[in-house]
Structure formats: C-alpha cells, structure tokens
Amino acid sequence: MAVGAPTPRDPVPVPATRGWVAELRALLAWRRVSHRLRRALRSALVTFVVLSLTLWLMPGVRSTDVFDTLGLVVLVAVVGAVLRPLLLAGVVAIGGWGAMLLGVVAQVTIIAVALELDPAQRVSGFPGVVLAAILAVIFAAILDWMADSGSDATFVQEAQRLMRGVRRRESGRRLFTLRRTYPGTEPGMLVVQLDGVAEPVLRWAVRAGNLPTIGTWLRSGSHTMRGWHTGLPSTTPAAQAGILHGASQQIPAFRWYEKDVGRLMVANRPRDAAVVETRLSDGRGLLADGGVSIGNAFSGDATINLLTVSHAALPGRSARGWAAFMASPYGFTRALVLGVAEVLTELHQARLQRRRNLLPRVSRSGAFLALRPASMLLRDVNVSLVAEQMARGAPVIYCDLVDYDEVAHHAGPARPESMRQLENLDRMLGALERLAPEAARRYHLVVLSDHGQSQGATFRQRYGETLSRVVDRIAATPVDEPESPAELEVTQEPEFPKGPVAPLLVVSSGNLALLYLTQHPQRLEREAIEQAYPNLIAGLAAHPGIGLVVVADTDGPVAVGGEGSHRLRDGRVEGVDPLLAYGPRARADLLRHQESAHLGDLVLISAVDPVTKEVAAFEELVGSHGGLGGWQTDAVLVHPADWPVRPDALAGPDGVHRQLVAWLDMLGLRAANASIPVRTPEAPTPEEGPAPEEGPAPDETPAPDEGPARVPRSSNSPATVNPGSPVGSPGGNPLPQAAGHDGAPTRLSRSRQA
Numbered sequence: 001m002a003v004g005a006p007t008p009r010d011p012v013p014v015p016a017t018r019g020w021v022a023e024l025r026a027l028l029a030w031r032r033v034s035h036r037l038r039r040a041l042r043s044a045l046v047t048f049v050v051l052s053l054t055l056w057l058m059p060g061v062r063s064t065d066v067f068d069t070l071g072l073v074v075l076v077a078v079v080g081a082v083l084r085p086l087l088l089a090g091v092v093a094i095g096g097w098g099a100m101l102l103g104v105v106a107q108v109t110i111i112a113v114a115l116e117l118d119p120a121q122r123v124s125g126f127p128g129v130v131l132a133a134i135l136a137v138i139f140a141a142i143l144d145w146m147a148d149s150g151s152d153a154t155f156v157q158e159a160q161r162l163m164r165g166v167r168r169r170e171s172g173r174r175l176f177t178l179r180r181t182y183p184g185t186e187p188g189m190l191v192v193q194l195d196g197v198a199e200p201v202l203r204w205a206v207r208a209g210n211l212p213t214i215g216t217w218l219r220s221g222s223h224t225m226r227g228w229h230t231g232l233p234s235t236t237p238a239a240q241a242g243i244l245h246g247a248s249q250q251i252p253a254f255r256w257y258e259k260d261v262g263r264l265m266v267a268n269r270p271r272d273a274a275v276v277e278t279r280l281s282d283g284r285g286l287l288a289d290g291g292v293s294i295g296n297a298f299s300g301d302a303t304i305n306l307l308t309v310s311h312a313a314l315p316g317r318s319a320r321g322w323a324a325f326m327a328s329p330y331g332f333t334r335a336l337v338l339g340v341a342e343v344l345t346e347l348h349q350a351r352l353q354r355r356r357n358l359l360p361r362v363s364r365s366g367a368f369l370a371l372r373p374a375s376m377l378l379r380d381v382n383v384s385l386v387a388e389q390m391a392r393g394a395p396v397i398y399c400d401l402v403d404y405d406e407v408a409h410h411a412g413p414a415r416p417e418s419m420r421q422l423e424n425l426d427r428m429l430g431a432l433e434r435l436a437p438e439a440a441r442r443y444h445l446v447v448l449s450d451h452g453q454s455q456g457a458t459f460r461q462r463y464g465e466t467l468s469r470v471v472d473r474i475a476a477t478p479v480d481e482p483e484s485p486a487e488l489e490v491t492q493e494p495e496f497p498k499g500p501v502a503p504l505l506v507v508s509s510g511n512l513a514l515l516y517l518t519q520h521p522q523r524l525e526r527e528a529i530e531q532a533y534p535n536l537i538a539g540l541a542a543h544p545g546i547g548l549v550v551v552a553d554t555d556g557p558v559a560v561g562g563e564g565s566h567r568l569r570d571g572r573v574e575g576v577d578p579l580l581a582y583g584p585r586a587r588a589d590l591l592r593h594q595e596s597a598h599l600g601d602l603v604l605i606s607a608v609d610p611v612t613k614e615v616a617a618f619e620e621l622v623g624s625h626g627g628l629g630g631w632q633t634d635a636v637l638v639h640p641a642d643w644p645v646r647p648d649a650l651a652g653p654d655g656v657h658r659q660l661v662a663w664l665d666m667l668g669l670r671a672a673n674a675s676i677p678v679r680t681p682e683a684p685t686p687e688e689g690p691a692p693e694e695g696p697a698p699d700e701t702p703a704p705d706e707g708p709a710r711v712p713r714s715s716n717s718p719a720t721v722n723p724g725s726p727v728g729s730p731g732g733n734p735l736p737q738a739a740g741h742d743g744a745p746t747r748l749s750r751s752r753q754a
Helices: 021-029 030-057 064-093 096-117 125-146 155-171 197-208 210-221 236-245 270-280 321-325 332-355 367-392 403-411 416-438 458-461 467-475 487-494 524-534 535-543 586-593 652-667
Strands: 187-194 222-229 257-258 263-266 292-293 303-305 394-399 442-448 504-509 512-516 546-551 557-560 564-567 571-573 603-607 635-640 737-739 746-747
Touching: 021 535, 064 270, 096 125, 155 367, 155 458, 187 416, 187 571, 197 210, 197 222, 197 292, 197 416, 197 635, 210 222, 210 416, 210 635, 222 652, 236 270, 236 394, 236 652, 257 504, 257 512, 257 557, 263 270, 263 416, 270 652, 292 367, 332 367, 367 394, 367 403, 367 416, 416 442, 467 524, 467 535, 487 546, 524 746, 535 546, 535 557, 535 603, 546 586
Parallel strands: 187 394, 187 442, 222 737, 292 303, 292 394
Antiparallel strands: 222 635, 257 263, 442 635, 504 512, 512 603, 546 557, 546 603, 557 564, 564 571, 737 746
C-alpha cells in the first residue's frame, strides 16, 4: 500500500454538519430538482401510455379522450401517494408469504381505486376494473423495463430510497427532513457468492469484455482475482460449511445417508440443514459479531438470517427490505412479469438446442421452468435485503446469488444462456456499487464462488442405464436410489426412502456417488464388502463410465480403477494409476474426503475425458459438480488488491474461511477476544504438490516467485471505499489483473485488455 494511502481501518472525515438553510439550498439545487422533474415526467408518461393501452384493449370502453386519460394519470398519482404508504405498512406488518401476496395486490389496488374514482367512468363493474388494473400493472412493468433499456436503473433507485429511509429511522430522525444522510465512515465487508462460477469461466468472461463491473476492478488494479481449489465434494453445502464455519468435513456430499439413524440427509432440506448446522457451529463462525446471512445454506453464526436454509422462514416484520421489495411496483410485481418472460426465453432456448442438435443436452422442462424465474426473483430480493442491511450498518454481510448455477446445470456452464446469467450477476455487483454511498459503513467488496461446474453427457445418456441399475446388475440385489437430481429432491421426493431401505443405497451428487450397505451399522472395509458382494468393487471399477471406486482397506483407503489401483496414504500404485485423469490434487482431495462424516462404504467418481475434461454425471444434468474432473473444483476469489493473503488461503473452503476471518480481524470487525477457530488440518498434501493441471494461457505472464503480487498504487488509489464512492470503486494503477490456473494473480497483457 502506498505511503499516505488510508488503511482499511483509517477513519474517513465526516462532512461538517450544515444548517437548515444550507440543506434547503442543496435540496433546491438545479441538478437535484431537474432529476426529480425528469423522474416525475417519465412516471407520468409511462402511466399515460399504460392507461391508454389498457383502455384501448378493454372491451366496451368507448371514450379514449386524451384529456380524460391525463386526468386519470393525475388520479393514479394521487391515489398512489395516499395508499402506497398504507399498503407498505400492511406489508411490513404481515411479512413472509403474506407480504408477497399483498405486494401484488397493492399495485392492482392502486390502479383499481383510481379507475373507480375516474369521473369519466370508462370502466365499470368489479371484474372489468380488476382486469384493467391487472393489465395496467403488467404493461407498466414491461414498459419500465424497456425504458431502462433492460437495465436495473429504476430498481436501484427504489433501493436507494429504501436505504435512505432505513438510515433516517436508524438515526432517530423524523421521517421527513431536509438533512441528507452521509456515507458511513466505519469499515464493513460485503461478501457476494456467485454460485457455481468456475475461475476459468469468470476470467474468460472478463477478457471478452462481458463483465464491465468486475472487469473495471481488475483493469484498474483495485481488485485482484485468484483461483482456489475446492477439493471434494465440490458442492455448495460443503463449501459454505467450510467458508462460513470452517468445518467442511462434516458434509460428504450434497446428500448422504446416515446409518446410525437410517435417514437420508439432503443439504437444501431445511430440517436437515438445521440438524447439520448444530454440528458445524461453534459460535464463532464467519458472521458472528453482528453479521448477516442472506440466501445461504448455513448461517455462519450470523445475528440476522434472511432466506437461510438452516433457519427456514421467510423474512418477517423486521426485514423492511423484504417488505419494500414486495410493495414496490419495481420489485415483486416487476419480477413476476419478467419471470414469465424468463420462462418463454427458456422454452425458446431449449427449442434452439434441440433444432441445432447441441450435445450434450438434457430436458429443460418441468421443474426447471419454475427454477429459472425463481432464481431471478431471489436475486432481486437478495439485493434488496443486502441494501437494507448496508443501510443498517451490518459489519459483515454474506449473500449467495444462484442464477448462473441453476441455468448452467441444464444448459451447460459455458453456453450462451448461462453466460447471460453471469452478465446479470455482474450487473448486480454494479448495482451494489451505486448503492454504496447510501450505506452506513464503508463497505469493502469481496466476490467469490463456492465451486465450478463440469460439462458432459450424463451417465444414463452414455450407457443407457442408471448407476443404480448397474449396481443392481453386478450385485444381484435390490438397490434404492433417488430418481430426482439432488437439488430437486427436497420438493420431488421429500420422504425418500420410504419403508424398508434396500440392502444397497446409491446416493448421487453430480459425478460423485456414495454407495451404502445399509444392513451394516458401520462403514465396511474392502474385505467385508467383497465377502458380502464378491464382484461389486471389481465390477464397478471395470465399468467404462466409472473412473474411481474408493474403499477403505487395512492399509488405508485405496482408489481402484479399471486397470490399476492407487493407495492414497502412501501413494503406492499398482498397474495404471487411476488418478492420472483427475489432476495432481486428486490424491489429497480423496484422502481428505475419506475423513468426512457419514461417508459411503464405497465412493464412486465418474470417468473423465482426458482431452475435453467432460464428466458423466450420475444425475440428469449437463452441467454438474460434486466430484472431481473438469472445472468443478476451480472456484474464484476476487478481493481488494492490497489486502494480505494467508499462505493457506487457497487450500479448500476451510482455508478461505481462515482468510476471510483474518480480513475481518484486519478491519476490526471481530470481537477483541475472538480468534480463528483451530480445527483439524485438512489433509496431508502429496509430495507432488498443488501443481496446475495446465500451463498459463498464451497471453499471460506467470506471477513472480515472491508470492501474490501487490499492485503499486498511488495515494488516491482506493484499495478501500471512500465516502461517496462505489464499493471497491476502481482507480489508481491501470494494469489489470486476473488469475492463473494455480490461483496466483497474473497481469493481463495490455494489448489484450482482459
């Protein structure tokens, strides 16, 4: 950090308090007045067009007089000014699902009351009034989106208004005041998780110029990008157990079977997530000391949990961001209308895949049609909740955005529709930049992913049968297996397994599968399994779609392949090494995974193509994660370039947890007597070390040997967020940075400009 530059904990001077005359003069400044006039004119114009179109479409409406319509525009504005605060108060009071319902009703009610009070009485009868109001709300959402050129400008303005109101209430000021709220001076940290985004995908999108927000940070040198290795399992629950609690070994997969209680655990099932969190929590998680969890699997010991699976409940009365989003015409109603457009877009894109015969591909109908708009709605809700908590001054906020991950599962991780979702997430980061001046703290923004995704035709598509059918054929015994993908089981098979469990149970998570011998209360070693089912291990290892069968043995766990085996503890190989296709980290990943709780008697990982790195998911997903192979273990971390990085920061989710806690300590956001929890080391690292699977791209220069590069900065280069500036706003050094395959930052060529 350059001499004279502020450190993350340096206070920022607070603007001097001005008298009411100066505040009034600022309020009436031409720039602010003209901005308000433009907004009012736009709102009136949109309302006029919407009402004209609605009345033209309504049957039996004779009069379409322009002056009558202008009068109705004024009436809508007056009714909205009177009713909207009352309806917002009702939404706040109800909270939860009631807020969602009342939020839609609120917009329809305002239009309906205005139509009832219309002196021209052009729409008569209750059904006609309601129909006209619904049409008007739909047209308004579409027209506003078109007026913003598909951006989120209006949505951001509503969030800014929410933040100003929250800060006035938090400061004890009266609701209407001439005094402005100034940006906060105390530091805070906002962590945004881009679910399922692999480091190579993000780096490629930045270089293509498709992510202007992240790209600007990297090119300016305000932030740097690093890859980090997730290890096994490469799933959101395991990653968040590590990142938020430092205890990733408590979760062996997205779903698993617990022999001691005879129960299938699914990490996105609220009752199961709540049980798991009791095993993870030591009271000193990442979000302890006043933090906020938004949209995550686990809480990280947060004080406030919003849309967190382990604390299953919709936000209640205290979450004003939830209520404001539901009541605003630019919030829930807009999201519903645009959600319908997402469904139509999805149907069109799926049809294009079929017509062009794009392979691999899977069915994109059914539940996925609902998942896509739901993810978009959840993204907007999460940003509203983040805005509220930034206004309240939460010291650390962790939010998970899942849009990309959901689309990539069915479309493919690098397909155009998936990259479009990544661009939308970049826009959300830009929105958070614009919201930063309204925050009660000087937030530093950290962006990370929890895992990547690997593409490939599914196991069933390649071999014409499911994994459970293969096990059944080899073992000649009944086998149970959930039919739904792991992330949908919570809704499609909530009570699986029903009745007595079959002797063999296969539980898949991407291209990772756990096989349990359910009639034995403890995990069996190889000899016992071969006594019960003599051909099972050899038969599975010989299957062309199964690359690894990992089993406990007297000399430690061993990975068995079709033409050889690899003893994980001492690295002894017999025949052809089955780990070669999985990269140099595979041995350490598998050895560490063997220490996980409730692991299957056998751990299966699909074969991986050594050239394309494609995998064969045991679920019907073209983009998958959970096991090894491809980009699914290549996560990303984007952070302020001047922040120090611990040597073990890139060693799995637990290492990322330790790094984030160290940064919180640096910012003074951890309790004085708190320290990083000491946990069991992750696993012995094989002698070959964490070498990259492939060399740097041709246009990259390898990072220097002295460790992570620090970007030279001028004294005004904002490694921290200055008041009135966006979160992590770029400046200073113009040299961009991106990550090499080994996770160390490398400079991008000036000629390529990222």
